[in-house]
Amino acid sequence: xxxxxxxxxxRERIARSAFHSWVGMELVAAEPGRVEIGLDAAExxxxxxxxxxxxxxxxLADTATGLAVRSMVPAGSRHVTVQLDVHYLSPGRAxxxxxxxxTVRVGATxxxxxxxxxxxxxxxxxxxxxxxxxxxxxx
Amino acid sequence: xxxxxxxxxxRERIARSAFHSWVGMELVAAEPGRVEIGLDAAExxxxxxxxxxxxxxxxLADTATGLAVRSMVPAGSRHVTVQLDVHYLSPGRAxxxxxxxxTVRVGATxxxxxxxxxxxxxxxxxxxxxxxxxxxxxx
Amino acid sequence: xxxxxxxxxxRERIARSAFHSWVGMELVAAEPGRVEIGLDAAExxxxxxxxxxxxxxxxLADTATGLAVRSMVPAGSRHVTVQLDVHYLSPGRAxxxxxxxxTVRVGATxxxxxxxxxxxxxxxxxxxxxxxxxxxxxx
Amino acid sequence: xxxxxxxxxxRERIARSAFHSWVGMELVAAEPGRVEIGLDAAExxxxxxxxxxxxxxxxLADTATGLAVRSMVPAGSRHVTVQLDVHYLSPGRAxxxxxxxxTVRVGATxxxxxxxxxxxxxxxxxxxxxxxxxxxxxx
Numbered sequence: 143x144x145x146x147x148x149x150x151x152x153r154e155r156i157a158r159s160a161f162h163s164w165v166g167m168e169l170v171a172a173e174p175g176r177v178e179i180g181l182d183a184a185e186x187x188x189x190x191x192x193x194x195x196x197x198x199x200x201x202l203a204d205t206a207t208g209l210a211v212r213s214m215v216p217a218g219s220r221h222v223t224v225q226l227d228v229h230y231l232s233p234g235r236a237x238x239x240x241x242x243x244x245t246v247r248v249g250a251t252x253x254x255x256x257x258x259x260x261x262x263x264x265x266x267x268x269x270x271x272x273x274x275x276x277x278x279x280x281x
Numbered sequence: 282x283x284x285x286x287x288x289x290x291x292r293e294r295i296a297r298s299a300f301h302s303w304v305g306m307e308l309v310a311a312e313p314g315r316v317e318i319g320l321d322a323a324e325x326x327x328x329x330x331x332x333x334x335x336x337x338x339x340x341l342a343d344t345a346t347g348l349a350v351r352s353m354v355p356a357g358s359r360h361v362t363v364q365l366d367v368h369y370l371s372p373g374r375a376x377x378x379x380x381x382x383x384t385v386r387v388g389a390t391x392x393x394x395x396x397x398x399x400x401x402x403x404x405x406x407x408x409x410x411x412x413x414x415x416x417x418x419x420x
Numbered sequence: 421x422x423x424x425x426x427x428x429x430x431r432e433r434i435a436r437s438a439f440h441s442w443v444g445m446e447l448v449a450a451e452p453g454r455v456e457i458g459l460d461a462a463e464x465x466x467x468x469x470x471x472x473x474x475x476x477x478x479x480l481a482d483t484a485t486g487l488a489v490r491s492m493v494p495a496g497s498r499h500v501t502v503q504l505d506v507h508y509l510s511p512g513r514a515x516x517x518x519x520x521x522x523t524v525r526v527g528a529t530x531x532x533x534x535x536x537x538x539x540x541x542x543x544x545x546x547x548x549x550x551x552x553x554x555x556x557x558x559x
Numbered sequence: 560x561x562x563x564x565x566x567x568x569x570r571e572r573i574a575r576s577a578f579h580s581w582v583g584m585e586l587v588a589a590e591p592g593r594v595e596i597g598l599d600a601a602e603x604x605x606x607x608x609x610x611x612x613x614x615x616x617x618x619l620a621d622t623a624t625g626l627a628v629r630s631m632v633p634a635g636s637r638h639v640t641v642q643l644d645v646h647y648l649s650p651g652r653a654x655x656x657x658x659x660x661x662t663v664r665v666g667a668t669x670x671x672x673x674x675x676x677x678x679x680x681x682x683x684x685x686x687x688x689x690x691x692x693x694x695x696x697x698x
Binding site for chain 3: 277
């Protein structure tokens with residue numbers, strides 16, 4: 143698939159997903175090995191200390207790394223995240239948040255990807271790493 | 282605080298939280314060093330493959346480990362998760378999901394906690410580990 | 421293989437290994453899904469603060485988790501650790517140190533195992549988690 | 560301390576360390592927030608599959624991240640690694656191996672650093688992340 147097709151494919155996946163609509167995530171950009179996700183963090187995404195909940199940051203990182211791997215594997219294959227490690231570096235606030243997922247290595251059965259989550263001023267809120275299993279579709 | 286007070290305190294924290302209501306998490310039980318969180322996983326918690334989204338599992342694990350640490354530190358102190366590592370072991374489905382967070386070590390400034398996320402049949406969906414920074418409140 | 425054969429097989433592997441002899445690790449016990457490794461930590465295993473070097477703890481954890489997975493897969497297959505996460509909980513000193521690796525889930529291509537590293541008084545020095553890729557031997 | 564002093568300080572630390580001599584690690588370069596460690600990987604650093612043992616890679620990553628943090632904190636303070644996550648990306652062989660540790664965030668009590676471990680052809684063998692606790696010396 144070309145870059146345009148990849149972005150179209152991922153955009154359709156997210157549009158079909160009740161989860162992504164409910165959370166409020168949108169696909170900002172996609173090319174092979176790099177996917178950018180956006181979220182307008184609102185009050186209900188914050189914890190009691192008024193900062194972006196760690197689970198939301200993990201959700202963004204999981205989505206960005208998973209789709210980055212998705213953008214690098216054949217259309218018929220499946221990807222399943224087996225491990226996600228998130229390092230929280232600065233507290234996030236309400237406002238626009240971006241997660242950029244990039245693949246570092248995509249092997250035949252295992253992929254490794256990373257994500258940076260930043261706020262609208264470009265401050266790094268979290269850095270995440272993910273191990274993703276890739277399998278040929280059994281369908 | 283006694284066990285009853287800890288549970289009451291955490292229950293009030295969650296009740297005040299727009300995030301927890303929005304996600305649908307509830308506190309099931311709490312005692313010093315152990316906190317159980319429940320979620321009735323619905324369609325909007327699932328990814329496109331029909332399984333519980335990794336971000337939701339991370340949210341449950343983050344909440345359970347954070348509150349388990351919370352249950353072990355003085356009332357005036359703050360806890361901030363600095364690192365969360367989630368291992369996804371089996372796909373989750375719609376239905377009741379439980380996360381049990383337990384503290385393994387709570388030091389003066391750093392705590393280490395773990396969480397098991399299981400489905401309603403007791404199947405282990407994920408195991409998570411968390412590093413939590415503890416600081417005296419500056420308020 | 422029976423338990424005895426597994427222990428014999430792993431013992432021979434370690435005896436053939438220049439690495440394990442050089443480090444000073446020995447196999448203490450093995451059964452399917454559980455492997456215990458011992459090390460007499462000496463001065464040259466310590467860091468400048470006089471505590472067991474984090475790299476040695478990681479080495480013990482990596483070995484214990486890898487061999488625990490090894491004990492659960494067919495003789496002809498290969499196991500490769502793709503990710504190791506170590507949480508350091510207490511400083512170790514010179515003296516006998518034990519690492520017990522246990523498998524939590526062994527799938528067709530991915531396994532998940534954990535290790536506890538303890539000192540001779542049973543104090544928990546570190547807890548580790550590992551993601552291990554399992555493949556049929558191409559030989 | 561200036562860059563030269565940092566390198567001198569770290570070089571003396573490593574020279575005093577029986578562990579580093581025994582392993583065969585040497586300090587290649589150091590500046591604030593970036594430390595490069597070298598190792599000539601020999602037969603006794605390899606596992607039975609003939610590849611660089613995961614414990615050695617973790618040792619290099621632990622050392623590089625720890626010293627990178629060390630290069631950024633006041634002389635009288637202590638640094639203790641509380642968590643190390645290593646992603647193994649390609650098998651290493653005998654030959655020169657380099658680990659470069661860099662700090663991403665150094666706070667008052669918690670630091671976050673990363674390390675890349677590469678072989679002599681520049682191939683990325685592993686990427687690691689570390690959480691390091693920083694405390695004022697009690698001495």
